[in-house]
Amino acid sequence: MILRSTRSAPCRLRLPAAILTVVASAPALAGTPAPLYHLVTLDAPGGSAIAAHDINDAGQVVGRYLDAGFNGRAALWDADGTLHDLALPGLGDGEADAINNAGQIVGAFNDYQNPQAGLLWDPGVSAQPLVLTADAGAFVAPLDIGDGGEVVGGYGQPAQERAFVWTAATGLVDYGLQDANMQFQQARWSAVNASGVLVGHWNQHSSNVHAIIGQVGSASVQSMSSMTEAFASIATAVNDGGVAVGLGLAAAAPELVPVVFAADGSYSEIAGATLDQDNGCAAAINAAGVIVGSAGIGTASGCVPGLKAWVLRDGTVYDLYDVVDDHGPFASFQIGRAINAGGVIVGTGLTADHETLSFRLVPIAGDPVFADGFDG
Secondary structure (H helix, E strand, O other): OOOEOOOOOOOOOOOOHHHHHHHHHOOEOOOOOOOOEEEEEEOOOOOEEEEEEEEOOOOOEEEEEEOOOOOEEEEEEOOOOOEEEOOOOOOOEEEEEEEOOOOOEEEEEEOOOOOOEEEEEEOOOEEEEEEEOOOOOOEEEEEEEOOOOOEEEEEEOOOOOEEEEEEOOOEEEEEEOOOOOOOOEEEEEEEEOOOOEEEEEEEEOOOOEEEEEEEOOEEEEEEOOHHHHHOOEEEEEEOOOOOEEEEEEOOOOOOEEEEEEOOOOOEEEOOOOOOOOOOEEEEEEOOOOOEEEEEOOOOOOOOOOOOEEEEEEOOEEEEHHHOEOOOOOEEEEEEEEEEOOOOOEEEEEEEOOOOEEEEEEEEOOOOHHHOOOOOO
16 A cells, blocks of 8 residues: 555545435434334443444444443454453453454553553454554554554544554554644544545544545545534544545534535535434444434534434434334433444443443344235
8 A cells, every 4th residue: 555645635425316315304203113123232241331332244243341340341242242352451441442344353442551552453363452553652542444454543642633544554654634733633533434435523622623534545634625614523434335424513503413424525414313302413324324323412522322322214213212122221222333234233322220231233124025015
């Protein structure tokens, strides 16, 4: 891979007309429909605060839980629910943030004495993680890993974070900032797709955030559009078709709402995706254009667990808590965090005791007898 130091022309996302129609017209569902998903609870015996962060197409889930000593454990759940603790480089707090279709996992580790380290677990190579290094004294925060092994995220000093891409061939490469002359600026990539399209956000310390875009192999951070520069916006995910989602400032009120980004970098609100709340975010999108997220995120500047979780599918926004076959130990769902190609969703919710717990929602296949509208 050749890295070019010159600034390349902006890479723009192409938004299918079908997605644009859904964004403009999708209503929140009225009433309680038939179950669309089967609920599976992700367990960590003896652990607490279980948080699922990502799922791959094989159904493997990664995330974090607290052990009996309240240390964070980086976790992998197989498709059958079997839990594996991922090895850490020492005593401290760890988490797994993303997994690709090759089973490679990225996450972070904090030993409470040194800056946060980035980790890459590659089961095909070693049970021990590779520590992703940067400048001395700099923390590393990987947020996603592409199917080609590209690790993306942010690294640096507090309030001076810079976007990076790591590959086995190049190591950690600094993709820089939106404007190197702007004081207290920071940037990070949130996601990468199979074509190497990067999305994320930049901001000044204690200031509004703005969506950015880039391309693996071209070490630069670029604005998505004049709209994203003028209004608060974050790109959280991009699918292999190049469609990005996230959150942005609504036109009618100063609230961050779930959005889809168009080909020119502007964004449109996903109608109905705030449910009965004032704000929300879109956290993930799969190849089929099914989107998941959270509603009621408060004043947060990112896609964080809120008061409700939702999914946009077949032109309709659903409150996920209303379309599962069983609620199990959950009193509420907070966010649909990730979704794979098969439509399986993972996310977090709360129990009646306000404990954080995670779920896997498996789509319930429709009965083929009714597919053509006839009974019998």
